[in-house]
Amino acid sequence: PIEFTLALIKPDAYPAKKDDILQRIRAEGFTIVKESEVHFSADVAKEFYKEHVGKPFYETLVGWMSSAPIYAMVLSKGGAIKAWRALAGPTNSEKARETSPTSIRAMYGKDGSENAVHGSDSLESAKREIGVVFGHDFAASIEPPV
Numbered sequence: 001p002i003e004f005t006l007a008l009i010k011p012d013a014y015p016a017k018k019d020d021i022l023q024r025i026r027a028e029g030f031t032i033v034k035e036s037e038v039h040f041s042a043d044v045a046k047e048f049y050k051e052h053v054g055k056p057f058y059e060t061l062v063g064w065m066s067s068a069p070i071y072a073m074v075l076s077k078g079g080a081i082k083a084w085r086a087l088a089g090p091t092n093s094e095k096a097r098e099t100s101p102t103s104i105r106a107m108y109g110k111d112g113s114e115n116a117v118h119g120s121d122s123l124e125s126a127k128r129e130i131g132v133v134f135g136h137d138f139a140a141s142i143e144p145p146v
């Protein structure tokens with residue numbers, strides 16, 4: 001089924017690698033339904049990453065993701081959630097270079113923290129994350145009809 005997912009180009013890859021990453025996204029047949037540069041406040045970054053509250057990397061992650069502009073996109077195609085995570089590659093960019101050398105994180109990410117892009121991991125988190133970044137009215141408006 002057609003799905004929507006949230007993709008972010010993080011501060012280590014934006015703006016320098018934006019054009020290359022968008023080219024990869026289009027080549028894989030995703031439709032970019034919505035896109036915008038955004039600059040997370042610390043509060044929005046905390047809300048976005050709330051599932052990671054208490055983890056050792058949480059404070060650094062929130063600080064980093066609110067330190068500079070990023071590029072946010074809603075991507076759509078059949079099976080978009082899994083497809084975007086596959087194109088992004090493993091979370092850790094150094095591991096990605098060993099196992100998935102053509103993935104976006106292998107090509108443009110630095111390490112286990114600064115990894116170029118984000119992708120929603122489920123239908124529920126895609127809906128939540130699209131709401132946090134683009135507003136809950138927009139998130140509700142693109143829900144596939146039942």
Ligand code: CMP
Pocket residue numbers: 052057061091112113114115117118119
């Ligand atoms: P992301 O897919 O956006 O989800 C959580 C982010 O936390 C992850 O990408 C990394 O940028 C960052 N992070 C930092 N350290 C870790 C870690 N040990 N495990 C997972 N994610 C981490």
